[in-house]
Amino acid sequence: MPETPAGACASPSDTPYDAHSSIGRQLRRLVTQLASTVDRRMEPLGLTDAQWRPLLCLLHGSPATASELARLCGLDTGGLTRLVDRLLAKGLCQRERSRTDRRVVQISLTPEGERVAAQLPEVLSQVQRELLHGFSSEEETQLRAMLARLQDNALALDQLPKI
Template sequence: MSLPNDPLSSSVDPEFIEQSVGYQMRRIVNLMASEVDHRMEPLGLTDAQWRPLLRLFLAPGQESTVATLARGCQLDAGGMTRLLDRLETKGLCRRERSQEDRRVVNLALTDEGLTAAAQLPDLLMDVQGIALDGFSDAEAAQFRKYLARIHENLAKRLVPSGGE
């Protein structure tokens, strides 16, 4: 029961949360992640594990250290190290000392990792296709522009360091 003059009982629309952009985006991300997780099961991968595999697959040599891969996957180096330990145990990637600088450890996909990673783009595009079902190509392109604008707006105001 609210008290008279209670600021929380003001004229806030009860559907405020459901209509907010952040809430809607979170719902979409959660649903897409659930579908991706379901499709990753046959590959033996979790939501967290496919991301570094895909980045190593799409940009071999460019994101080959723990630090660069962690930045690309938006994880801290410690979290990425633990994740890579699991991927290495599964036989999907390996660590190799750099020939140019022995202090640097590079990451590479194994043959098994390449096989798994090669399936990821099509799998992810299928999930995206489900999400965009019923959108025309023009609508999908416009939607991507809106998302990019939201990201740009938030990045320049909330994350001055340029983080994702």
């Protein structure tokens, strides 16, 4: 087996799998920690990590149906319905029948929901700034590019035949 030159990295296929340091585990731990941090930062707004997503989607868009909002938030419609029920109870959003098609129910922000949702970008930006503390802008750009490549590779895995 040829040796890897000094200073060169082994290719990923040459690296044995280690469950404790796997990229998947590291990403999962990062996402878990980040969700916990966002949860704490959302407490003053009366929101959880999960509840801010639909509000932010509605802030940047027009009223949406449950299926549209679920797709935008990356949730199944059942999960989104439960989230919207909680947001309705807090007075942050409302359900309204479409004026053009009475079968369609649209979800929109209430004035209080608009007030709360307007604060989300700054809270999330602050968390992101803290997360990237110590990274140069070049390193941030590289990280974003590497994460995009990982995501593309992960999507391609679904296209491979099963072993």
